[in-house]
Amino acid sequence: MSYDNVEIEDMEWNEELQAFTYPCPCGDFFQITKDDLQLGEEIARCPSCSLYITVVYNQEDFLRDKDKSKKKDLEPAKQLPISVA
Amino acid sequence: MEEAKRDEEEPKQQQIWSWGAGTEGQLGTGKLEDEYLPQLLHLPFLYSAGSISTLACGGAHAIALTSVGKVFTWGRGTTGQLGHREMLNSLHPKPVSSLQSYVITHVSAGWSHSGFVSEIGLLFTCGDGSFGQLGLGDYRSQSTPVKVDYFANNFVNQIACGMRHSLVMLKGNQVYGFGSGKRGQLGISRDKIKSVNLPQVTCGLEDVQIVSISANGDHSAAISADGHLYTWGRGFAGAADANFPQLSLSSLRCTKAALGWNHGLLLTGDEEVLMLGGNYHGGLCDLEKMSAVKHRSDSSRATLNEVIGLDGVKVVKIAAGAEHSALVTGRTWGWGEHGQLGLGNTNDQTIPQTVSLSPDIQNKEASLNVYCGSGFTFAIRCSREQIYESINPENRTMKSRNVSYKCSAVVSHVKLLSLFPHLQRNVWFGILKASYQ
Numbered sequence: 001m002s003y004d005n006v007e008i009e010d011m012e013w014n015e016e017l018q019a020f021t022y023p024c025p026c027g028d029f030f031q032i033t034k035d036d037l038q039l040g041e042e043i044a045r046c047p048s049c050s051l052y053i054t055v056v057y058n059q060e061d062f063l064r065d066k067d068k069s070k071k072k073d074l075e076p077a078k079q080l081p082i083s084v085a
Numbered sequence: 086m087e088e089a090k091r092d093e094e095e096p097k098q099q100q101i102w103s104w105g106a107g108t109e110g111q112l113g114t115g116k117l118e119d120e121y122l123p124q125l126l127h128l129p130f131l132y133s134a135g136s137i138s139t140l141a142c143g144g145a146h147a148i149a150l151t152s153v154g155k156v157f158t159w160g161r162g163t164t165g166q167l168g169h170r171e172m173l174n175s176l177h178p179k180p181v182s183s184l185q186s187y188v189i190t191h192v193s194a195g196w197s198h199s200g201f202v203s204e205i206g207l208l209f210t211c212g213d214g215s216f217g218q219l220g221l222g223d224y225r226s227q228s229t230p231v232k233v234d235y236f237a238n239n240f241v242n243q244i245a246c247g248m249r250h251s252l253v254m255l256k257g258n259q260v261y262g263f264g265s266g267k268r269g270q271l272g273i274s275r276d277k278i279k280s281v282n283l284p285q286v287t288c289g290l291e292d293v294q295i296v297s298i299s300a301n302g303d304h305s306a307a308i309s310a311d312g313h314l315y316t317w318g319r320g321f322a323g324a325a326d327a328n329f330p331q332l333s334l335s336s337l338r339c340t341k342a343a344l345g346w347n348h349g350l351l352l353t354g355d356e357e358v359l360m361l362g363g364n365y366h367g368g369l370c371d372l373e374k375m376s377a378v379k380h381r382s383d384s385s386r387a388t389l390n391e392v393i394g395l396d397g398v399k400v401v402k403i404a405a406g407a408e409h410s411a412l413v414t415g416r417t418w419g420w421g422e423h424g425q426l427g428l429g430n431t432n433d434q435t436i437p438q439t440v441s442l443s444p445d446i447q448n449k450e451a452s453l454n455v456y457c458g459s460g461f462t463f464a465i466r467c468s469r470e471q472i473y474e475s476i477n478p479e480n481r482t483m484k485s486r487n488v489s490y491k492c493s494a495v496v497s498h499v500k501l502l503s504l505f506p507h508l509q510r511n512v513w514f515g516i517l518k519a520s521y522q
Binding site: 010012023025026027028048049050051 | 106108109111144145161196197215248267346406407408420422423458459460461
């Protein structure tokens, strides 16, 4: 059974883990990556125990983010073609 | 010199055990491992600063307050919650050097932040500030305790740190909240508040004399001088969130509240334990096995339940982790996956189980105190000599601070006495008797 339902806005982005996190009662963090969210994954797991939470979010928000980040990647590439090669 | 000598001798009368989740160093064992059985700790560095008067256990860190008002911290430090001027974990207790010049009288550990109160009523916070839970007017994290200037002209008595919020009680009993308020845990407004980074007065307690505050997860609680319990924040057992303090059952007389993430424990003046919520691990998931003994007249709030399996045993101390609980005399129950119940396995328990600390712990020489972090537990044993020394009124006056902080059991006796003067004898002897069994 899911330990809790947590809205994505209540999760924190962890740069080091490259994942959204939320406190787990064991002391570790539930984690879910942007890739997971883009794929529609709803379960954030704790690496230290058997508990997991259900993440409440809108998948489209993350698909849009993906498009944006693709564009961003492309822009500097145009200016600096050498670095791409 | 004589003072120092005595301090060195004291630890012989005090023993500390820890168990449960340990992968951040929060058990003080020097290892990064979970422990399924109570581990007797060897903490020479900590002992050199006197005996421990109280512990505060957070998400994955612990704070020890010593008999001379010094503070040691260990465990996870990645957001600065240890106050060691760095964002690093510590496997062993280390002094919080920036507080060396203060005599600290009260400490609290949240999920990833810490609070310290000095004897002259100054408040310091450190750790994760991303929800405003440090009360410093910003959302920055701090790796060394910073004085909360908002209370520069007030005398702070207590701080209670939750997952992402803090409560403060002033001398004069006013209660403030700051940090995340999404579940109503600040009690500062009828409307939903995302977060505030400066303290604001908690509504509805202005005319109540509050004597203690508690916070954990997204829950908040306060106990008044007449033993009434107020709760606010996330609702227990699926009940609606409360945006400001709600009085729980006016006939109830509580002496202590201990909150988890989905449950709360109450210790009554009759040394009985009642539980709020607890439909997760904390569990006692098996609600059918519990006898709901008391209902609030207002049915929108969670009911209070008796804890089964105690068979009338008097309880003197309570503590709650996120999803487990402990009470003195030494029984634990709830979620056990990390061994936080200290029973030698990872099973969950729905009925309080007796934890075996050491062969001589059951004899009549000791009084115990117990503290829960999110997934871990600490127990401290004080010798009988310490208790006698402390409860003897003549000695107490004579030795003042040194003695009254020696054993936290005694500190709570004193509080109880001031709360329930008419119960003085009963409470006093009740506690001692139960402690010695």
